[in-house]
Structures are given as structure tokens and as C-alpha cells.
Amino acid sequence: MKMKKRDSSAILNSLSGGVVPNRGIQHIMVGRTDEAKQIMSDLDHVKKGTSIIKIFIGPFGSGKSFIQGFIKQLAFNEKFVVTSADFTPERRLYGTENKAVALYSELMKNLSTSTQPEGNALSGILDKWITEVQMRVMHEKNLTSLEFDNPLFVTQVEQEITNVISKMDELTGGFDFARILIQYFRGFVKDNQDLQRRALRWLRGEYGTRTEAKTDLGVRDIIDDNNWYNYIKIFSQFVKQIGYSGLVINLDEAINLYKITHPQTREKNYETILKIFNDTLQGNIEGLYITFGGTVEFLEDERRGLFSYGALKRRLETNKFETTEFRDLSQPVIKLTRLKTDETFLLLQRLRDIHATHNDYEASITDDEIKRYIVAEYNRPGAVENLTVGDIIRGFLGALNILHQNPGYNREQIFGMVEQSETKASSIQSRFSRTEG
Numbered sequence: 001m002k003m004k005k006r007d008s009s010a011i012l013n014s015l016s017g018g019v020v021p022n023r024g025i026q027h028i029m030v031g032r033t034d035e036a037k038q039i040m041s042d043l044d045h046v047k048k049g050t051s052i053i054k055i056f057i058g059p060f061g062s063g064k065s066f067i068q069g070f071i072k073q074l075a076f077n078e079k080f081v082v083t084s085a086d087f088t089p090e091r092r093l094y095g096t097e098n099k100a101v102a103l104y105s106e107l108m109k110n111l112s113t114s115t116q117p118e119g120n121a122l123s124g125i126l127d128k129w130i131t132e133v134q135m136r137v138m139h140e141k142n143l144t145s146l147e148f149d150n151p152l153f154v155t156q157v158e159q160e161i162t163n164v165i166s167k168m169d170e171l172t173g174g175f176d177f178a179r180i181l182i183q184y185f186r187g188f189v190k191d192n193q194d195l196q197r198r199a200l201r202w203l204r205g206e207y208g209t210r211t212e213a214k215t216d217l218g219v220r221d222i223i224d225d226n227n228w229y230n231y232i233k234i235f236s237q238f239v240k241q242i243g244y245s246g247l248v249i250n251l252d253e254a255i256n257l258y259k260i261t262h263p264q265t266r267e268k269n270y271e272t273i274l275k276i277f278n279d280t281l282q283g284n285i286e287g288l289y290i291t292f293g294g295t296v297e298f299l300e301d302e303r304r305g306l307f308s309y310g311a312l313k314r315r316l317e318t319n320k321f322e323t324t325e326f327r328d329l330s331q332p333v334i335k336l337t338r339l340k341t342d343e344t345f346l347l348l349q350r351l352r353d354i355h356a357t358h359n360d361y362e363a364s365i366t367d368d369e370i371k372r373y374i375v376a377e378y379n380r381p382g383a384v385e386n387l388t389v390g391d392i393i394r395g396f397l398g399a400l401n402i403l404h405q406n407p408g409y410n411r412e413q414i415f416g417m418v419e420q421s422e423t424k425a426s427s428i429q430s431r432f433s434r435t436e437g
Helices: 005-016 033-047 064-077 099-109 122-140 151-168 174-189 193-203 210-217 228-241 263-281 296-300 310-316 341-359 367-378 389-405 422-436
Strands: 052-057 081-086 247-252 288-294 333-335
Touching: 005 341, 005 389, 033 052, 033 064, 033 288, 052 064, 052 263, 052 296, 064 081, 064 247, 064 288, 081 099, 099 228, 122 151, 122 174, 122 193, 151 174, 151 228, 174 193, 174 210, 174 228, 193 210, 228 247, 228 263, 228 288, 263 288, 263 310, 341 367, 341 389, 367 389
Parallel strands: 052 288, 052 333, 081 247, 247 288
Antiparallel strands: none
């Protein structure tokens, strides 16, 4: 297997720690071919000017976070800006006491691009854009270098920047957003890092009062619990204007919205989802691909889930003609099931080869041993119903580490006895399939 050491390291370290890798997901993507095709189609539509919302639903361990990580990798390849955040009791779509703006700030902190995939890419995005504008002006004016000490050159660059951001004035909050970008540009040209930091702080939603923002930056508004979503829409337009394909937002752990105990607050959060749904599907915004990851209860519970909000239930109910065999992946809700045992087998094969490649040794674990390992794992009481693929992966990688470092280790303690029958494996597959159904 040929792959970058950085990718194999990210895969092995992340999966051993129970989290989704930031790199190399394509090497371990199994059992999601149809979903991957749909995601690619969705991203292509967004590049062409639409916006799309997707809600991935499934039990714990079904791969919701993994598929959002896969979306991130695909989006990088298509030149999107990508960000993500988990819902928590302190980060919501709607809330008081800065709970909504906390979600916005997390999204801005996690902004990433293909060249800066780990996050904190906001300043990099702005610097790259300003540099490109400067180079364009330099070539148009037949200059031999960037003349930062030439007031005329600086004015011309600022005019080019103004031409881009003036298109956002018609959006609510667009005027102040444009003024902040001008302030950042002036800090960039004058090497005034303090001014740049203040502009970034405003863009990240970190100003607590309008008075402070006006004193520091001369703007009349700040990003807060009430207007944060407007600024998400503005930012998605901005990245499109400066040459990116659009903005991808992955929101996970939506079960934390379901867990909100106050009915009116919970409903306000669902109302925001409805607003996003309407904006994306009615064409009120372009260049935004936004996904949610949640459990079946989050979607279908008619007392506390999305289906408790009538307008959302009507929009999110499954296509009545869909079956397990014939699926409609173009609809907003995509239901995920846990990997089947044969797909888990393929995944462990790949991890075996990645582990060997990363550690520069010849893999000795046979396919039969992998099969026996899966049988042993699912043969535990209650495992078919409760064991997740993530649990199996962590255990398997632990086994690989032990065997690599201790060649004399008794392999039967890991993989079980050779005598384990095909009948037992078939029985487990049968019970697993019934659970998935």
C-alpha cells in the first residue's frame, strides 16, 4: 500500500483514540459508495451556485462523524472552505448568554482549507486573498514589485478589495463586515498586527459589547446570539467572491439539541434549522453546504425531536417509495446503518496493511485471522446490538501494536481458536442483519 506517512500516522493515531482522522480518510472508506457519489454530486451543485442541507441520521457508531470527515476531505479537493463544530450544552443554534455566538466562534476557529486543514485558517484566507489582489494590481499597472510605500498602489488595491466586498452590502450585516475587511487590509499593508488581531477578533464573534467594537474598529455592530447566522451567510458569499467553491459546515452531536429541557428553547433551535432549510432549498443563499449529524431520536421523536416541529416534519419525512434496497439519497435526510460484517472485514484488512506500511514491516496477519477476530468480537453477549465498529477498530489496532512489538505473543488470545466454526460466523451475520433491519 502506497500512502503518505503523514496520512497513515493520522489514521492510526486518530482511530486508536476513537476520533475521525483529519487526513487519509479515502484509504479507509468502505461501505459508503452510494453516499460518496451523492456527496460529490451535492458539492458540484454547490460549486455552481446552489446551497444544500443534509441531515445524517443513525445510531451511535453508525459513522455519522466519519462521513462528515469524508465530506471535509472531498470538499478540500474541490477547493471549498470547510469548518465544523459539535453541539454542546454551551453551543447551540439559538440561545442566550452567548450560547449561539459560541457556536459561531467555534466554527470560525475551525475554518480550514486544503493548505491549512487543521483549522485556524481565517487569517490565512484573508492574507491569501489580499496578496492575490495586490499581485493582480501589480500586473495590471505593469509594476515590477509590490510598492507598499506607494500611496497610489495601496489605494488601487483597496479599491479592488472594496469592489468585491461591496457586493455584500445588500446582505444584513454586510456593511460592517465589509468595513472590518478594510480594517484588516490596512493592518496588513501597514504591518499593524494589533489592528489585524482586532479585526480577526470581530470576525470570530469575540467582541462582547458594541462600545468596545466601535472604539477599536469604528463599527456599529458586533456578532452576537441574534445575528450570527446572518454572518455565516455573509461569509459563505465572501469565500465564493474571492475564488473558493463555497463553504462547507459540518455540525455534529445534534442529540444535544434534543436534550434541551426547556421546550421553547428547544423549539427555537429547531426554528433555526427550519430557517437554514428554507434558505438553502429556496435559493436565498448560494455556496453553502451544511450537514447535521444526529440519532434517530433527534429526528423522529415527536415529543422532543425534529418531528415535534410540524414544519420540519413535513420537510424531512422519508420518501415514501424508498426501501432498504432502493434509496433516495438526494433527499435532505440520509439514514446510515452500521457497517455489515463483510464491510468491517474489508476495513480491518486495510488497517492491517496501513499499520504494516506505516511501521515498515511485512504484514503477517491472515484474512482468516481477521475473520476469526470479528467472530470473537461479535460473539460476546450483547455485542451484536451494542458493539460499534469504532470499538472493533480500537481493539484491532491495539492487537496490531501488541503483535508488532511482541512477536512471541500468543495469537490465539487475540484471534481465537482455528476451530471456531463457519456456523457461528453465519449465525452472528444473521443476527447482525436482523438488528440492522
